[in-house]
Structures are given as structure tokens and as C-alpha cells.
Amino acid sequence: xxxxxxxxxxxxxxxxxxxxxxxxxxxxxxxxxxxxxxxxxxxxxxxxxxxxxxxxxxxxxxxxxxxxxxxxxxxxxxxxxxxxxxxxxxxxxxxxxxxxxxxxxxxxxxxxxxxxxxxxxxxxxxxxxxxxxxxxxxxxxxxxxxxxxxxxxx
Amino acid sequence: xxxxxxxxxxxxxxxxxxxxxxxxxxxxxxxxxxxxxxxxxxxxxxxxxxxxxxxxxxxxxxxxxxxxxxxxxxxxxxxxxxxxxxxxxxxxxxxxxxxxx
Numbered sequence: 001x002x003x004x005x006x007x008x009x010x011x012x013x014x015x016x017x018x019x020x021x022x023x024x025x026x027x028x029x030x031x032x033x034x035x036x037x038x039x040x041x042x043x044x045x046x047x048x049x050x051x052x053x054x055x056x057x058x059x060x061x062x063x064x065x066x067x068x069x070x071x072x073x074x075x076x077x078x079x080x081x082x083x084x085x086x087x088x089x090x091x092x093x094x095x096x097x098x099x100x101x102x103x104x105x106x107x108x109x110x111x112x113x114x115x116x117x118x119x120x121x122x123x124x125x126x127x128x129x130x131x132x133x134x135x136x137x138x139x140x141x142x143x144x145x146x147x148x149x150x151x152x153x154x
Numbered sequence: 155x156x157x158x159x160x161x162x163x164x165x166x167x168x169x170x171x172x173x174x175x176x177x178x179x180x181x182x183x184x185x186x187x188x189x190x191x192x193x194x195x196x197x198x199x200x201x202x203x204x205x206x207x208x209x210x211x212x213x214x215x216x217x218x219x220x221x222x223x224x225x226x227x228x229x230x231x232x233x234x235x236x237x238x239x240x241x242x243x244x245x246x247x248x249x250x251x252x253x254x255x
Contacts, residue, residue: 035230036200039185042227043196046186055195062197067204 017044020057024064029071036064162209164245167194171202172242175212175234182231184217203232211238 021044025037040060047053162168174191175183183191189199206212213235216228234242 032204038227039230040196040200042184042229043186043189045226046184059196059198060200063200066197066201070201070205 014050014053017050017053017057020054021060024057024060028064028067032067032071036060036067162206162211162241165202167192167198168202168206169245170194171199171206172211172245175232176239176242176246179234179239182215182233184229184231186229188232206238207232211235211241 021040025033028036044053170192174188212232214230214232217231221227
């Protein structure tokens with residue numbers, strides 16, 4: 001009962017979790033898509049809090065990336081009994097990218113670090129430029145007439 | 155990994171999953187139950203389960219409930235195969251001998 005009340009108070013997060021799982025399952029290999037969606041939705045039902053459900057959904061998105069990456073290079077056993085009767089399903093010709101997941105993650109991290117470094121350098125140089133600028137406005141001083149007086153004794 | 159009973163890359167998470175099943179080799183566990191026992195995040199857990207299944211260490215089947223009656227989707231239940239039990243036992247035995255399989 002408490003789970004139901006908690007879920008009813010947070011329909012948005014529940015909808016987001018279900019949408020994420022549906023989206024993740026759709027991106028999985030065709031032979032696993034429906035199986036994973038039902039399996040993950042069943043797992044989602046067993047999670048009580050909205051945070052855990054959202055965490056599961058995000059994990060499923062990551063799992064899909066890993067599964068797609070692995071299954072794009074190998075043959076996998078069938079997901080359902082119907083498909084299992086046909087034996088293995090070849091997915092070797094499904095190439096989902098130029099880089100592996102690990103390489104892509106590495107490039108992403110390197111890119112973020114480079115962007116952060118460039119941003120810091122730009123900000124630092126700009127700040128330094130402002131700090132070193134003389135804060136002296138150009139003013140035209142009025143000329144003061146100098147009276148030349150003879151020195152005593154001359 | 156493509157062939158049955160092929161070698162599985164043994165990560166710490168994979169060992170924890172196998173350990174959960176070795177506690178009672180005949181039991182069928184759903185992903186959520188494995189998560190509860192191991193504490194492995196779903197993003198890591200499900201690829202491991204599929205990897206072990208594709209290697210022939212696990213078999214899986216839907217639980218025998220009607221989703222319309224149960225009011226929830228069916229769970230996918232995983233169980234160690236005899237091959238998986240033998241190989242997992244070998245892996246843990248090799249750890250006891252101090253040799254990484």
C-alpha cells in the first residue's frame with residue numbers, strides 16, 4: 001500500500017523510468033528487445049522508491065549500450081523459446097559505430113577535459129588581462145600658470 | 155563468447171553474480187533478486203547475465219505467471235546449467251589455489 005501511495009505521488013518519475021526502459025529496450029538487438037523490455041519492466045515493479053526506479057532505468061540504458069556493443073560483434077543465443085529453436089542469431093554484420101564503447105567513453109572524457117582546460121585557460125587569461133589593465137582614465141589637466149618670480153639676491 | 159561453454163571474462167562483478175547462484179545452484183533467480191544479493195547495478199548486471207547465458211553457463215525462462223492476472227510483467231528467471239556449475243566451481247577452486255582461471 002505504501003508503495004502504491006509513493007508511486008502515485010510521483011507519476012512523472014515513474015513515467016520517465018518506463019519511457020527510459022522502453023527506449024533502451026528498443027535500441028537493443030531485435031531478438032532481445034521485447035525480452036529485455038518485459039524483464040526490465042518486471043524488475044522496475046520490484047523497486048519501491050522512485051529514485052531506485054530511475055536508477056534502474058538509467059542502468060538499463062547503459063546495459064543496452066554494452067549489449068549492443070558486444071552483440072554487434074558476436075553471435076548470441078536466442079532470447080525466446082521460439083527463436084531459440086532456430087539456433088543462434090547472427091548479428092555480426094551489425095556494426096553500430098567506428099569506436100568501441102570503451103574507446104568512445106575515453107574520447108568523451110578526453111574531450112570534456114580538453115574543453116574544461118580551454119575554458120579555464122580562456123577565463124584565466126581574460127581575468128589576468130582585466131587585472132593588469134591600468135585603471136587610469138585619460139584626463140586633460142588644466143594648465144596651471146606658473147609665475148616666474150625673481151629669486152631674492154639676484 | 156559466441157560459442158557455448160566458451161571462456162567468460164572473469165570480472166569481480168561476474169564472480170559476485172556466480173557466487174550468488176552458487177549459494178544454491180538449483181535456485182532460479184530473477185535479475186532483481188541477483189541485484190539484491192550482489193548489489194550490482196543493473197547496467198552491469200544484465201550484460202553479465204546475457205554474457206553468461208550466451209556462454210551456456212546459465213539458462214533462462216519466463217516465470218509461469220499470467221501478467222494479466224499477476225498485474226505485472228513476467229520475470230525472467232536464470233539458473234545455472236550443469237556446465238555453468240562445473241565451470242564456476244572450477245573458477246572459484248582456482249582462486250582457492252591462488253591461480254586465476
